[in-house]
Amino acid sequence: MIQMTDKEFENFCRVMQENYGIDLKKKRVLIEYRMIAEVKKRGMHSFQEFLDAMVKDESKELQYTMINQLTTNYTYFCREMAHYHYIETDVLPNLDKDLNELRILVAGCSSGQECYTLLMMLEEYRLLHVLPSIAMVGCDINNAV
Incomplete structure (x- = not known):
């Protein structure tokens, strides 16, 4: 079973904060839950392996996958x-x-x-x-x- 390490969690948070301004420091379960299927689907053995592959991915597919998995898409009429x-x-x-x-x-x-x-x-x-x-x-x- 693949489990997210503290370092991997920190790395996901850093990438999302530095690149997209999204603070996920209180969302460890969300990151783990939403990214585990992507990690497994690609035959990877760790969350860090996904992040490393994402950095090397010139097509940006893995970057879009991460963004799509980790954003919530919360929307409705008369919000806020x-x-x-x-x-x-x-x-x-x-x-x-x-x-x-x-x-x-x-x-x-x-x-x-x-x-x-x-x-x-x-x-x-x-x-x-x-x-x-x-x-x-x-x-x-x-x-x-």
């Missing part, structure tokens, strides 16, 4: 309503009145429900206030979503 409230009460009233376009990047939004929530909120706001045209892009580090 305090953020939308802040945008409505503090950001929008202070927009430059001469702004022609409002460009918005919604990062870490998995399948996009947060984008739709924001657009609905902005369109409701537009009913009572002047807003410029809106361009929005949603993205996520996980290429499966």
Whole structure:
């Protein structure tokens, strides 16, 4: 049975933090549970072997596999309503009145429900206030979503 060593856990955490800004220091079970099948599927004998192969993999397939396995893809409509409230009460009233376009990047939004929530909120706001045209892009580090 393959078990994750303390050093391997630290290495996974370091790679995810340094390369993607994702803190997994409290997620040892998650890393172990989600990566064990990938390690076994490739006939590897340790988690470190996966990390070593990932560094050498010019195709980046193993890197994408790790990202897709270790990101959660948590998304839903009206998620983190305090953020939308802040945008409505503090950001929008202070927009430059001469702004022609409002460009918005919604990062870490998995399948996009947060984008739709924001657009609905902005369109409701537009009913009572002047807003410029809106361009929005949603993205996520996980290429499966």
